[in-house]
Amino acid sequence: MAVLNLYSAEQARTIDRIAIEQAGVPGILLMKRAAFSAFQHLRAHWPQAQRIAVVCGVGNNGGDGFALAQYATLAGLQVDVLQVGPTHKIRGDALTMLHEMADLGLSGLPFDTNTLAEADVIVDALLGTGLDRPVEGAYRDSIEAINASGRPVLALDIPSGLSADTGQVLGSAVKAHLTTTFIVPKVGLYMEQGRECAGKIVCENLGVPLHTLAMQTPVARGLRWQDCVLPPRPAHAHKGRCGTALLIGGDALAGAIALTAEAALHAGAGLTQVVTRAEHRTALLCRNPALMVYDTLSPDRIEAASAIGIGPGLGQNDWGRQLLRQILHRDTPRVLDADALNLLAQTAMRADNWILTPHPGEAARLLGCSVAEVQADRIQAVRKLQQRYGGVIVLKGAGTLIDDGEHVDLCLHGNAGMATGGMGDVLTGILTALIAQGLPLPEAARSGVCLHAAAADLAAAQHGTRGLDPTQLLAPMQHLLN
Numbered sequence: 001m002a003v004l005n006l007y008s009a010e011q012a013r014t015i016d017r018i019a020i021e022q023a024g025v026p027g028i029l030l031m032k033r034a035a036f037s038a039f040q041h042l043r044a045h046w047p048q049a050q051r052i053a054v055v056c057g058v059g060n061n062g063g064d065g066f067a068l069a070q071y072a073t074l075a076g077l078q079v080d081v082l083q084v085g086p087t088h089k090i091r092g093d094a095l096t097m098l099h100e101m102a103d104l105g106l107s108g109l110p111f112d113t114n115t116l117a118e119a120d121v122i123v124d125a126l127l128g129t130g131l132d133r134p135v136e137g138a139y140r141d142s143i144e145a146i147n148a149s150g151r152p153v154l155a156l157d158i159p160s161g162l163s164a165d166t167g168q169v170l171g172s173a174v175k176a177h178l179t180t181t182f183i184v185p186k187v188g189l190y191m192e193q194g195r196e197c198a199g200k201i202v203c204e205n206l207g208v209p210l211h212t213l214a215m216q217t218p219v220a221r222g223l224r225w226q227d228c229v230l231p232p233r234p235a236h237a238h239k240g241r242c243g244t245a246l247l248i249g250g251d252a253l254a255g256a257i258a259l260t261a262e263a264a265l266h267a268g269a270g271l272t273q274v275v276t277r278a279e280h281r282t283a284l285l286c287r288n289p290a291l292m293v294y295d296t297l298s299p300d301r302i303e304a305a306s307a308i309g310i311g312p313g314l315g316q317n318d319w320g321r322q323l324l325r326q327i328l329h330r331d332t333p334r335v336l337d338a339d340a341l342n343l344l345a346q347t348a349m350r351a352d353n354w355i356l357t358p359h360p361g362e363a364a365r366l367l368g369c370s371v372a373e374v375q376a377d378r379i380q381a382v383r384k385l386q387q388r389y390g391g392v393i394v395l396k397g398a399g400t401l402i403d404d405g406e407h408v409d410l411c412l413h414g415n416a417g418m419a420t421g422g423m424g425d426v427l428t429g430i431l432t433a434l435i436a437q438g439l440p441l442p443e444a445a446r447s448g449v450c451l452h453a454a455a456a457d458l459a460a461a462q463h464g465t466r467g468l469d470p471t472q473l474l475a476p477m478q479h480l481l482n
């Protein structure tokens, strides 16, 4: 499975340092290579650009900007360097670049919005992996002016104001059209607000030896649908060979479990059985006659299931509680979602043969913390969930995370249209169906999450993200599966 290794800011700094100290690559050379590669991408992306504004901070990200200003000047562009932060704070390689820039007759001018308005492209060299607190004052004003300018933006390494580790915006962050990140891709670019702030992402290795990278274990692996595994489906398969997906839920309302069941059916389960309240049976059968719908859960029915998905519309009353208790004491692989997770949060249970699929609110209840704490560091949160509950954890959100106890994987597909009710119900059905067809839980989680999000991207391309209906994922999902 070809994956995109993603690293933390600290790991990027360590790799920088090792490359400089042990691999003998001078820091100034890394900075020049960073600037040169970024300038090449600027020319490729905006070939008509004649005038650029380079907004520089006082750290090495600013140093990248000073170096890029030189390449642009030598290439004949008109370059305005706008300096944010006191010049006396500029040190080391960045100071060397500032002096070299002066040799070309270029100097940093005080930040002003008029210069931004006249630029064909703005280069964001304010802050990179050194961001260590929310931006405020001149930094915040500059970021907001860059965003308000409406001009195309190229971000160096990280859009300024974005956390390289969590994808959270610290105060305010640049919204770039293109981000050239250096040496290694940072995980924050691919999750939460990072996906919106970074725009298109290109990574430039700067010639850092691969064995230097190998010394760091990536904090997450970026997953694409095309890298995921599918359950085997022999040509002579019959329904019995494709597993029985048993879905349980629908106390007060049947909509959620109906979506789950239809998704399981379209994701290739051989048989799709539903246990729900008696009053919902007719509605479910009318929705799709291929569904086998029951109002009781017998031990035989559990025994016959290849995989169980429980939670959508389950409710937290005696009916739902009893059904959950019945399946938790069996060893059929299962997916717990929605109210099943809320009920689980009230127990001290832990297991290996389950996939839990919390959204941030359910994760907060499972961890006994606030949603803000979950979202502040989602990788930390998914790890804690996996250590506490075992099995495989799917922490849903922008850049859904999957932790199987070995790796944390990050789904690279998905869009804002998925933040609507019912999308989670569809995912539960997909996961249950993939397990029923024989995928081990970790593979089912990775493939199911990527299939779900890639289908949502196809649906959004066709219908737009606003008002995306979960049932609009079913056809593109089948397309991806065949």
Ligand SMILES: NC(=O)C1=CN([C@@H]2O[C@H](COP(=O)(O)OP(=O)(O)OC[C@H]3O[C@@H](n4cnc5c(N)ncnc54)[C@H](O)[C@@H]3O)[C@@H](O)[C@H]2O)[C@H](O)CC1
Binding pocket: 016, 017, 027, 028, 030, 031, 034, 057, 058, 059, 060, 061, 062, 064, 093, 126, 127, 128, 129, 130, 131, 132, 133, 134, 135, 136, 139, 156, 157, 158, 182
């Ligand atoms: N040789 C190398 O290390 C290379 C680094 N690259 C570039 O360098 C940056 C990382 O540089 P660093 O100096 O560590 O950090 P920053 O430039 O991001 O700025 C840190 C600077 O800013 C101050 N600061 C932090 N947060 C804030 C804030 N919210 N408001 C104001 N000021 C803030 C902090 O105190 C420091 O003084 C990396 O991203 C690359 O762009 C090269 O690309 C490769 C070689």
Ligand SMILES: [K+]
Binding pocket: 061, 124, 125, 126, 127, 128, 155, 156, 157, 158, 159, 160
């Ligand atoms: K930046």
